[in-house]
Amino acid sequence: MPTTDRVQIFQVSTLYGAATVAAAIDAGQFGAPGDARRLLLVSNNAEIPETALRLDAMTGYERIAARFDRIADWNETIHPHHPGTWSPRPEETPLWQRVLRTAWGLGTATVEVVVESIQVNPAKALAAVFAESTLQVYADGLMSYGPTRDDLPQSLACRIHRVLHLDLVPGLRPLLLTEYGVGSELVPDGAFRAVLREIAEAAEDDAGLAAAAAAEPTALILGQYLAVLGILTADEEEELHGRMLRGAAAAGHRSIVFKPHPTAPARYSRALHEEAARAGVTLTVLDGPLLAETFYERCRPNLVVGCFSTALLTAAVYYGVPVARVGTETVLARLTPYPNSNRIPLAVVHHLLPDLETCAAPRVPGAAPEDLAPLVRAVGYCMRPAAHPGLREEAVRYLSEHEGSGAGALHFPPERLVELDVRMPVRP
Structure with missing residues (x-):
């Protein structure tokens, strides 16, 4: 008591x-x-x-x-x-x-x-x-x-x-x-x-997990159901999953598991099965009431691929599984309004993880690189300037240093900078 x-x-x-x-x-x-x-x-x-x-x-x-x-x-x-x-x-x-x-x-x-x-x-x-x-x-x-x-x-x-x-x-x-x-x-x-191990132990008799493990998969695709958030259409999200599968297949993975979001429609799984058949790979859908981390515990894949799911980072940090991203640029370009709270997760994943579609090797990202915190703080300021006025000078400096870069244009649309009256320092 x-x-x-x-x-x-x-x-x-x-x-x-x-x-x-x-x-x-x-x-x-x-x-x-x-x-x-x-x-x-x-x-x-x-x-x-x-x-x-x-x-x-x-x-x-x-x-x-x-x-x-x-x-x-x-x-x-x-x-x-x-x-x-x-x-x-x-x-x-x-x-x-x-x-x-x-x-x-x-x-x-x-x-x-x-x-x-x-x-x-x-x-x-x-x-x-x-x-x-x-x-x-x-x-x-x-x-x-x-x-x-x-x-x-x-x-x-x-x-x-x-x-x-x-x-x-x-x-x-x-x-x-x-x-x-x-x-x-x-x-x-x-x-x-x-705690993750404890949860995985409870899944020892799960038939869906056993079937996925029996397929000896080497890669896992994470679905997020961005259509329900209004970020992508359902058709666009289907295509995003297809891009993930094609990227994994091009990297040499012949047995792949798809972990759809619990609220995603069944059509996503059907469309991906068709994509797998065209790519000549085995696809298993793990749509039971399981955490992705339970699959990591049981199967230890060689690759986890997704857009900006938190489960990408848990795979890397807690299981040492190499990870890669697909579609972050697409979603960043579509994300509205600018202060959308998904912006920082997208920025972090885009900055840290390799792009599978460019044939970059999947990896475990490790500790945050020195240039990540300045990016996050600059984006954070542009999202909520009134809440973080002390970050303005730091944000302007970051923008100046990355003026004209692809990353600068991706994370800081010109119309947002105009809205915030953020002007680049004049170079001598």
């Missing part, structure tokens, strides 16, 4: 995020066992939650859930409202806190809230309901290296104690929430890797 009357609420919407939280708990970053009661609050933020894969259906979920004293479902709690859009009116928050304390058995305990995206619901709704609680943010992907998506009220920002994040690009520090003086803290690699 806890030695203090304290409850920690961990809000999660993905198994990858839940694994990040579990690793931080195992590493003692939320205190010793028994210091507080721990509640896992599961939310499904899909556009149509009823048709999306539930987190508790993911292989390995039960292993993660065992770390918590209680499980609650946010979608059920606020039904019929959507978790991505609902937030209580200010005058309703005291009532909602009483309702939640009763429903979740919190009593009068002090509450601490741990969320994955403080800028949006359901995190904002939880912060509003538990208005006196301390807040902590965990970042489960490459977006942590970019700026905070929206301005936060100071009354909210001052409650955030830290950002916990994975070391996906060793040496690169997150920009997320730094404008509010919030520091970041790494989740230890060893702890996260141990």
